[in-house]
Amino acid sequence: MNLNSILIGSENPQRLKDYYTKLFGEPTWDDGGYFGWQLGSGGVTVGPHDQVKGQNREPGRIIWNIETxxxxxxxxxxxxxxxxxxxxxYDPAEGNADGSGMLISTFSDPDNNYFQLMSPMDAAAYEAAERMGAAKR
Known part of the structure; x- marks a missing residue:
């Protein structure tokens, strides 16, 4: 399996299109009120959704990540x-002796959906840093 895209539903997708266009350039896909951007091997699409009203009240529930x-x-x-x-x-393992070497930063769009920039995950290094930190607590 391969997760290749995420759809962000909005009652105002044009507002999200304008926001993400400022960040990522013109959409690589535009059809019927849906707008998408190819970001590396995956993509993000915004579009209308009749079950979405107003701003996201729990923006930390689902956060999409862009590796760099x-x-x-x-x-x-x-x-x-x-x-x-x-x-x-910030380094998510900050405070551990060696840290993780990873960086993450978090942003919010006009509907209060969170997305992040993050260093490519080196799972072994991250787990080792976590173990070091847990051993010192």
């Missing part, structure tokens, strides 16, 4: 383009 080896650089570009910053780049 340059979280700091891409963070600066998205912020300069008008992205709403929720959390600046």
């Amino acid at each position: 080896p340059d979280v700091q650089g891409e963070f600066k570009k998205l912020k300069a383009a008008g992205a709403t910053v929720v959390k600046e780049p």
